[in-house]
Each structure stands twice: as C-alpha cells, then as structure tokens.
Amino acid sequence: MVNVKVNLEKRSYNIHIDVSTSNLIGNFMQIMKVNKKILVISDTTVGNLYGIQMVELLIKDGFIAELYCVPPGEHSKNLDVAMELYTKAITLELDRNCAIVALGGGVIGDLSGFVAATYLRGVPFIQIPTSLLAQVDSSVGGKVAVNHPMGKNLIGAFYQPRMVLIDINFLSTLPNRELYTGLAEVIKYGMIADNKFFTYLCDHSRQILDKRPDVLTEIVRRSCEIKAWVVEQDECESSIRAILNFGHTIGHAIEADTNFSVYNHGEAVAIGMYGAALISNHLGMCSKATVDVLKHILLQFNLPVYAPECGIEDLFKLLYRDKKVLDNKITWVLLNDIGEVNLCNQVPENIVKLALAEITQSNTLS
Numbered sequence: 001m002v003n004v005k006v007n008l009e010k011r012s013y014n015i016h017i018d019v020s021t022s023n024l025i026g027n028f029m030q031i032m033k034v035n036k037k038i039l040v041i042s043d044t045t046v047g048n049l050y051g052i053q054m055v056e057l058l059i060k061d062g063f064i065a066e067l068y069c070v071p072p073g074e075h076s077k078n079l080d081v082a083m084e085l086y087t088k089a090i091t092l093e094l095d096r097n098c099a100i101v102a103l104g105g106g107v108i109g110d111l112s113g114f115v116a117a118t119y120l121r122g123v124p125f126i127q128i129p130t131s132l133l134a135q136v137d138s139s140v141g142g143k144v145a146v147n148h149p150m151g152k153n154l155i156g157a158f159y160q161p162r163m164v165l166i167d168i169n170f171l172s173t174l175p176n177r178e179l180y181t182g183l184a185e186v187i188k189y190g191m192i193a194d195n196k197f198f199t200y201l202c203d204h205s206r207q208i209l210d211k212r213p214d215v216l217t218e219i220v221r222r223s224c225e226i227k228a229w230v231v232e233q234d235e236c237e238s239s240i241r242a243i244l245n246f247g248h249t250i251g252h253a254i255e256a257d258t259n260f261s262v263y264n265h266g267e268a269v270a271i272g273m274y275g276a277a278l279i280s281n282h283l284g285m286c287s288k289a290t291v292d293v294l295k296h297i298l299l300q301f302n303l304p305v306y307a308p309e310c311g312i313e314d315l316f317k318l319l320y321r322d323k324k325v326l327d328n329k330i331t332w333v334l335l336n337d338i339g340e341v342n343l344c345n346q347v348p349e350n351i352v353k354l355a356l357a358e359i360t361q362s363n364t365l366s
C-alpha cells in the first residue's frame with residue numbers, strides 16, 4: 001500500500017492508495033475510534049456498484065451503517081439535497097463522533113463534505129473516491145461546497161477529511177470519458193509543478209489509457225503528493241494554493257455557460273488550461289512550443305481544447321463570478337514553462353478576449 005500524508009498539524013491525515021483498499025474500511029474506522037453509526041453517501045450509479053458492499057463490510061466489522069444515494073451529477077450538489085442528508089443524519093441519530101463517508105466522485109465528495117462540516121458543527125469525514133478525478137483532486141485538500149444557481153461552489157468551507165482511501169480497482173469500471181476527465185487534473189499537476197511527471201505522462205500514455213493498475217497507482221500517488229505539498233503550504237488558499245486553479249477560471253465559466261450539460265469538469269478544465277496557456281503566450285510569458293505541447297497531450301488523452309458552443313462575451317462576464325475575483329480583478333494562473341506557473345491579476349481585457357476567441361473558435365471580437 002502506498003501512503004501519502006497531508007501534514008496539517010492537528011488536521012493531518014493519510015491518503016492510502018492501493019488495489020482493494022476499500023475492503024479495509026472497517027479496520028481503518030476501528031483505528032480512528034469513530035462511533036458505531038456511519039452514514040455512507042453515494043449516488044445511484046456508484047451506490048448500485050459498490051454501496052451495498054461497503055455497508056456490508058462496515059456491518060461485518062461491528063458498525064451500524066446505512067447507505068443514502070442521491071441522483072448522479074452536478075445538479076445534486078445543492079442546498080436542497082444537503083437538507084435531505086441533514087434529515088437522514090438526524091433520523092439516524094448521528095452524534096459528533098459518528099462518521100460520514102463519501103463514496104463516489106467529486107460531486108459526492110463535495111456534497112458529503114459540506115454536510116459533514118456543518119452537521120453538528122463538524123463530524124468525522126472519510127473520502128472514498130471512485131473516479132480518477134476525485135482520487136487525484138477533489139478528495140484531497142479539504143475543499144467542500146455546494147453550488148448556487150448563480151455559480152459553482154459558491155457555498156462551502158475548508159474541512160479536511162480524517163482519511164482518504166483510494167482503491168485503484170474502482171477505475172476498472174470507470175467509463176472512458178470519466179477516465180479522460182480525471183487525466184485533465186493529472187496533466188494539471190505536471191504543468192504547475194513537475195516537468196518530470198509531465199514527461200512520465202507523455203511516455204506512458206498508452207498504459208494509462210489501458211488502465212494498467214501499476215501506472216494508474218503511480219499517477220495517483222504523484223498527483224496526491226503534489227496536491228498535499230501545495231495544501232500544506234496554504235490550506236485555505238490565501239497564496240500558493242491558487243496555482244491548483246490552473247485552467248479552472250475559464251473552465252468554470254464554460255461549465256456555467258453550458259449549464260453543466262455539455263462538458264464535464266475535466267473537459268472544461270482542459271479547455272481552460274489551453275486558454276490560460278494562450279493568455280500566457282500572448283503576454284510573452286511562455287513560448288508557443290509550450291502551448292503546443294500542452295495541446296498535444298490534451299488531445300492525446302481525448303480531451304477537448306475548444307468550446308464552440310460558448311460565446312466570448314458570455315464567458316467574459318462569467319469569469320467575474322469566480323470565487324478568486326478580488327476587487328474586480330481576476331487572479332490568473334499563467335504558464336512560464338512546463339512545471340512552472342505564476343499568479344497574475346493584471347491581464348488586459350483584450351488579451352483575455354483574444355484567448356476566448358481562440359478557444360470558442362470565434363472570428364469576431366467586440
């Protein structure tokens with residue numbers, strides 16, 4: 001088993017990575033000495049695959065566990081669904097030492113974590129991410145949230161899990177499109193922090209797409225290490241943690257502009273990374289060769305780089321709803337080179353619109 005520790009003093013926790021780690025859930029719960037009642041939250045897709053098995057494993061180890069499933073997809077990440085989960089937790093009489101387990105992808109992790117952070121002012125929270133995107137990104141770092149009709153993740157908190165269990169076997173049943181969307185975040189880690197890791201991804205693309213367990217374990221391990229390193233320096237995103245948002249400023253705008261129904265999160269981030277790279281190039285920060293290398297690997301992993309469904313002006317307005325906008329200035333994560341980024345809040349409007357025109361494949365600029 002591969003272990004990555006997130007060092008945050010009293011809020012430190014371990015990420016356990018291996019095949020079949022989820023089978024050890026009961027043992028880990030006993031070690032953490034949580035109370036016997038456990039609420040497992042999943043969506044109907046993942047719940048039908050793994051939910052009953054997870055509850056049975058917990059019951060076998062002496063816990064009183066119940067599964068609650070919500071509809072799959074981003075539209076479940078809202079306050080109405082959170083209220084359903086509060087009601088379930090109250091009905092089960094969960095106390096402050098009873099755990100909430102998130103079994104699923106990023107939506108389930110964000111939603112369950114938000115409920116765990118706010119129910120009784122905070123109860124133990126366990127992440128068991130089942131998608132590559134959740135394994136390398138949303139399950140680590142303590143960001144939990146629900147959406148508002150006017151924007152994604154606008155209602156949330158920083159609330160660290162007590163543990164993350166990453167079972168590589170879950171990826172064997174992952175649809176190809178979901179594998180690709182997770183790879184967008186994996187590529188992001190190489191772009192922002194590790195040139196050698198980026199090269200590893202290029203050199204092992206075939207094995208990654210074939211879902212070879214040892215290679216998947218390696219890319220999950222290194223991605224978690226990079227994210228842990230960033231979070232340890234800046235838990236609440238006051239400085240360096242913002243580099244994790246590379247591609248997300250434009251990506252979130254694309255998701256909102258298409259009502260979360262055309263591109264999934266990783267696809268939108270892929271387009272956003274390409275857009276951010278174009279801005280960087282237009283500002284003279286990185287070479288065109290760097291932009292082309294990024295574009296090549298995104299296409300190699302079946303990720304989009306264009307969003308022709310979107311309009312320049314609509315995207316531009318949505319950029320200013322981003323959580324990272326301060327004093328009406330967008331903090332951009334821009335490229336110097338592969339493995340090196342910087343933060344900049346002085347990007348001219350015409351440069352942003354020029355990049356938006358390229359990613360939307362528009363021939364007109366206002």
